[in-house]
Amino acid sequence: ETGVTQTPRHLVMGMTNKKSLKCEQHLGHNAMYWYKQSAKKPLELMFVYSLEERVENNSVPSRFSPECPNSSHLFLHLHTLQPEDSALYLCASSPIRGPLGNEQFFGPGTRLTVL
Amino acid sequence: DAKTTQPPSMDCAEGRAANLPCNHSTISGNEYVYWYRQIHSQGPQYIIHGLKNNETNEMASLIITEDRKSSTLILPHATLRDTAVYYCIVRVWDDKIIFGKGTRLHILP
Numbered sequence: 001e002t003g004v005t006q007t008p009r010h011l012v013m014g015m016t017n018k019k020s021l022k023c024e025q026h027l028g029h030n031a032m033y034w035y036k037q038s039a040k041k042p043l044e045l046m047f048v049y050s051l052e053e054r055v056e057n058n059s060v061p062s063r064f065s066p067e068c069p070n071s072s073h074l075f076l077h078l079h080t081l082q083p084e085d086s087a088l089y090l091c092a093s094s095p096i097r098g099p100l101g102n103e104q105f106f107g108p109g110t111r112l113t114v115l
Numbered sequence: 116d117a118k119t120t121q122p123p124s125m126d127c128a129e130g131r132a133a134n135l136p137c138n139h140s141t142i143s144g145n146e147y148v149y150w151y152r153q154i155h156s157q158g159p160q161y162i163i164h165g166l167k168n169n170e171t172n173e174m175a176s177l178i179i180t181e182d183r184k185s186s187t188l189i190l191p192h193a194t195l196r197d198t199a200v201y202y203c204i205v206r207v208w209d210d211k212i213i214f215g216k217g218t219r220l221h222i223l224p
Contacts, residue, residue: 006159043159043214090158103149104212107137 003027004107006091012113015081021110023074024090032074033104034066035090043090049074050096081114088112119203120210124197124219125219133190135218137203140184149180150188151214152199159202200221 009026013019025032025071034046048056049068065077065087088111092104122137127133139148149164163170163177165186170177176189190197202217 042216043212045212065140092158103164105160105161109158 002092004061004091004105006089006110008110009108010113012115013078014115015079015083017081018077020078020091021076021091021112023076023107025072025074025091025093025105025106025107027093027095029093029095029105031072031094032068032071033092033094034074034076035106037088037090037109039087047076053066060089061094074090078112081112083114086112086114118122118198119215120217121218123199123216123223126192126223127190128222128223129168129195130192133149133193133197133220133222135185135188135190135201135203136222137186138212140202141203142183142205143207146205148177148183148186149204149206149212150175150177151212152197153217154196154199187209191221193220195222195224196224 007022011019031050033048036044036046045058046064047054048061052068052071063080067075067077076089088109090109091107094104125135142143144189147164147166151159151164153159163172163175165177165179169179177186179186188201198221200217200219202214204212206212
C-alpha cells in the first residue's frame with residue numbers, strides 16, 4: 001500500500017465503549033497529525049507528533065488519547081466519548097516539521113458516530 | 116498565522132479554467148501560501164504551495180501578487196472530478212494547518 005491509510009473507515013460506538021483508530025503512513029515521513037472535522041466546521045488540529053514525540057496538543061479532552069509507537073504508525077484511543085464527538089477523524093503525515101517539508105498528506109479518514 | 120478570505124462558493128463550466136481567489140492581506144514575509152482541496156467524503160489533498168514566485172505543477176498553477184496580499188489558484192481545464200472545497204492557507208514554520216471554510220467549487224457539465 002502507498003500513502004496514508006486509516007482503519008476503520010467507519011466506526012459506531014456507544015458512550016461507554018473503548019475503541020482505537022489506526023493510521024499508517026508508507027511515505028517515510030517523520031511527522032504525523034490527527035485532525036477532527038465536524039459537520040459544517042473547519043478542520044481542527046488535535047495532535048502533532050514529530051519523530052514519535054508529541055509536540056502539539058490543542059486542548060483536546062482527555063477522552064482522546066494519542067499514541068505514536070513509531071514514525072509509521074499513529075493511534076487515537078477513544079474512551080467515554082460524547083455524541084458531539086461524532087465527526088470525521090483525519091490522519092496526516094509530512095516529511096519533516098517546518099515549511100519546506102510539510103506538505104501534509106492526508107488519509108481518507110475514519111467517520112465516527114457516537115451513540 | 117495570517118488569516119485568509121475566500122469566496123464561499125464558485126461555479127465553473129467543465130473544460131474551462133477555474134480561477135479561485137484568496138486574500139491574505141496580513142501575510143508576513145516568511146509565510147507560505149498553500150492550497151488544499153477536499154472532495155466529498157475524502158481527506159484533504161495537497162495541491163500546491165508557494166512563497167513569492169508563481170508555481171505550476173501537474174494539478175494547478177498558483178499566481179501570487181507581487182505584494183503577496185492575494186493569490187489565485189488556477190485549474191486550467193476543470194473536470195467534474197474537480198468539484199470540491201478548496202482551502203487557501205498561509206503559515207510559517209510551525210505545523211499548524213488551520214483550515215478555514217474554503218471555497219466550494221462546483222464544476223458544471
